Amino acid sequence: MMTVACPSCGASYRLKERPEGGGTLTCKRCGTRFAVPEDSGPPPRGAAHAGGEGGAARRHHRPSGTPTGLVIGLIVVLAGAAIVGMLVLATREKAPTYAELKTQLGIVPGGGQVEMDETEFMQRMGEFDRNTTMSIYVYFYRRVQEGEAEIVLDRGAWENGRARILQITLR
Numbered sequence: 456m457m458t459v460a461c462p463s464c465g466a467s468y469r470l471k472e473r474p475e476g477g478g479t480l481t482c483k484r485c486g487t488r489f490a491v492p493e494d495s496g497p498p499p500r501g502a503a504h505a506g507g508e509g510g511a512a513r514r515h516h517r518p519s520g521t522p523t524g525l526v527i528g529l530i531v532v533l534a535g536a537a538i539v540g541m542l543v544l545a546t547r548e549k550a551p552t553y554a555e556l557k558t559q560l561g562i563v564p565g566g567g568q569v570e571m572d573e574t575e576f577m578q579r580m581g582e583f584d585r586n587t588t589m590s591i592y593v594y595f596y597r598r599v600q601e602g603e604a605e606i607v608l609d610r611g612a613w614e615n616g617r618a619r620i621l622q623i624t625l626r
Contacts, residue, residue, distance in 0.1 A: 463487040551581075553599045553625050560606070562623060569620045576618030580606070592621070601625055 460467045461482040468480065470491070478491045551559065559579050561569045571579070580595065584603070587594045593608040603626045612619035 550598045553601050573616045
């Protein structure tokens with residue numbers, strides 16, 4: 456029984472007897488062809504031994520620096536996170552531009568005040584981020600691509616079911 460190690464990668468092999476055909480082996484790990492020495496000493500430190508039958512050479516496995524299961528697990532987690540991120544972005548409503556919001560609300564350059572009923576205003580406005588009621592005005596805030604739009608309504612008209620837009624500004 457003898458143990459030899461590949462001079463290139465260090466893979467070790469346990470042999471029952473010296474191989475025929477010139478005393479050379481081909482490393483199964485790196486493909487290096489090397490001569491089997493006449494007298495090889497003890498196996499390299501830390502190398503595992505695997506018994507073999509029929510005189511065939513067997514490579515001894517050494518643990519690698521990074522476990523394969525950890526790498527595969529990390530790839531699966533990252534792929535899952537990427538898919539979830541894409542789904543969130545795809546289902547999230549794209550904010551309109553400031554100009555698009557003004558058009559939705561019927562505001563045209565030089566057109567004066569816009570008035571509509573409360574229901575129509577809410578349908579045109581879509582989802583708003585927040586609103587505040589003051590003594591004279593009602594403020595609605597809507598996210599737009601450029602930041603946040605502030606829509607100022609007449610509170611008296613609002614309380615009577617009308618949306619009289621006094622001003623819209625980009626904040």
